[in-house]
Amino acid sequence: MTTTVDTIAAPWRKRSAASSVGVTVGGAALLLALGVALLGPLLAPFDPVAIAGRPRLGPSAEHLLGTDQLGRDLLSRVLHGGWSVVAVPTLATLVAFGIGAAIGVWTGLAGGHRDLVTSRLVDVLISLPPLLMAIVFISAFGSSAVVLVGVTALFFVPRVVRVVRGATAAVVASDYVAASRARGDSTTQILRRDVVPNISGQLVVEFGARLSNVVMFVATLNYLGLGVHPPQPSWGLMVAENTLLLRTNPLAVLVPAALIAALAVGVSLVSDRVAERLAVDVVAP
Known part of the structure; x- marks a missing residue:
């Protein structure tokens, strides 16, 4: 006989099973992409920039792709091409979070006029088209790894500020922070004991969600020729270089495209699972 508890638990079990499948698929995809990016250079049979055979050869025993x-x-x-797609987004996301989290916590704690001005500035910066602005910056300063990390981080800092500021403001408005202030606790004590522990889950989840976006952003810049130089x-x-080979050798395009997708989707699915475990809502990009 079906009980009320069974009826209530059934949808949860289905969601839990679907989530487990998602994190398994996402974890496998992420491990595959990271494995190729980090270990690939050790396994490459040829120099990636040297001529190894006749042009436009199809897959063979000597040249598998x-x-x-x-x-x-x-x-x-x-095997050599994944390093920039992993290292640049990771560094850019770390920089964006370091700067954005500091500003977000500062404005969320301060409130008032400072919070209002910062929020309006963040809204303006978020409204700017990142890809178009990246093209302008890279055209002006070049496309070295340092510039690519800096430009990418610059455009994701406002998004991090908005998320962290919102999370901090919600904690600051709580009763236990009011009690801490009534006891005479300093801002540093409130930050250390009340704010940071209560927003750390949100930061972890948001880092994963933002990293997925940054991976696709950097891959797009590389596709447009604004990242790694030939x-x-x-x-x-x-993907851009081998478009002409799509009919004769589709693997030339599909394999790198699939690895980019595996990296981005893998990070996204794993971060969604972390969000579910921590009961945190992921803020839209």
């Missing part, structure tokens, strides 16, 4: 228009081994370029390989750049 074939060769590109210049005769470079595609497998070797894939002949150095990058998954995003390879």
Whole structure:
């Protein structure tokens, strides 16, 4: 006989099972992409920038993914091309969170006029088209790894500020913070004992969600030729370079594109699972 408890628990079990499948798939995809990016250079059979055979060869025993228009081994370029898609987004997200979290906590604690001015400035910065502004900055300062990290972090700082400021303001408005202030606790004590422990879950989850967005943003810049310069390989750049091979050797495009998707989707699914476990709502980009 079905009880009320069973009726209530059934949807939860379905959601839990679906979430478990999602985190398994996401974790596997993430491990695959990270494994290729980090260990790939050790396994590459050829120099990724050297001519290894005739141009536009199809997959064979010697060249498992074939060769590109210049005769470079595609497998070797894939194995070497993930570093920038992992390192640059990770560093950019860390920088964005370091700066954005500090500003967000500061404004959330301060409130008043300071909070209002910062919030309006954040709204203005978020309204700017990131890709267009990135093109302007990279055209002016070049496309080195440092510039790419800086430009990417710059455009994601306001989004982090908004999330952290909202989380901090919610904690500051709580009764236990009011009690701490009534006891005469300093701002530093309130920050350490009340604010940070209560927003840390939100920060962890938001870092994963933001990292997924940054991966796609950096891959797009590479695709447009604004990131890694040829002949150095990058998954995003390879998708653009090998478009002409799509009919004769689709793996030349599909493999790097799939690895980018695996990295972004894997991070997103894992961060969603963390959000579920911590009962945290992920703020939209």
